[in-house]
Ligand SMILES: Nc1ncnc2c1ncn2[C@@H]1O[C@H](COP(=O)(O)OP(=O)(O)OP(=O)(O)O)[C@@H](O)[C@H]1O
């Protein structure tokens with residue numbers, strides 16, 4: 001996926017999981033609302049031909065904090081090469097909502113220049129199985145490098161203490177991929193989706209738990225430059241030739 005070359009300080013956030021209904025659009029629209037409220041206006045990019053993110057944006061009141069929208073699938077350049085993306089000048093974040101149906105060989109184009117990648121996973125047994133396969137493909141087919149520290153998981157629609165939830169946690173811990181938040185299964189997300197708002201726009205007493213989780217995601221996202229620098233430093237340390245060990249000259253005492 002290409003983006004405007006003069007990206008500057010724009011933070012590119014890609015949200016993906018080939019499993020339908022895992023919460024990509026929910027996460028994208030809630031993050032967009034959060035960043036919009038904080039300002040400057042983010043750009044929300046809908047790569048799904050079904051256009052749910054753009055429909056959500058159409059339902060948004062003109063009085064609500066501004067979010068720029070871009071229906072990327074309408075501007076497809078070359079089959080199999082992703083889409084040319086455009087963020088509005090002044091946006092701090094470009095949030096890319098990917099569709100479920102994404103070919104394995106397209107994963108590279110969708111992720112190679114992302115500063116942050118979020119994978120929402122719902123903890124049903126079948127979703128865990130497909131997420132495991134997908135993450136393996138991301139590492140192998142898209143040559144994704146975990147050391148870049150730009151990949152994180154958001155557990156979605158969690159019900160604690162279920163077997164599938166514990167399975168999900170074990171699976172992710174074994175991959176050493178951080179799980180940065182756990183969004184509960186709640187109607188607040190459904191109501192927000194229908195009204196073109198995010199949980200951050202709802203009364204605080206209704207969404208206390210959801211806001212804590214959303215803020216945890218934003219904290220991880222906001223740290224993207226530090227993550228990038230740390231990953232680059234770790235890489236250069238690995239590549240630097242090992243310094244010769246100091247060997248004191250032998251002194252003879254005849
Ligand atoms: N935490 C949640 N609690 C309750 N409902 C949720 C939650 N997350 C998502 N949903 C609902 O589940 C449905 C699917 O979510 P969403 O559209 O975000 O998934 P998606 O991954 O974007 O799907 P697709 O792959 O089709 O694009 C929506 O109706 C959404 O409102």
Ligand SMILES: [Mg+2]
Nearest residue numbers: 024025048052
């Ligand atoms: Mg979607």
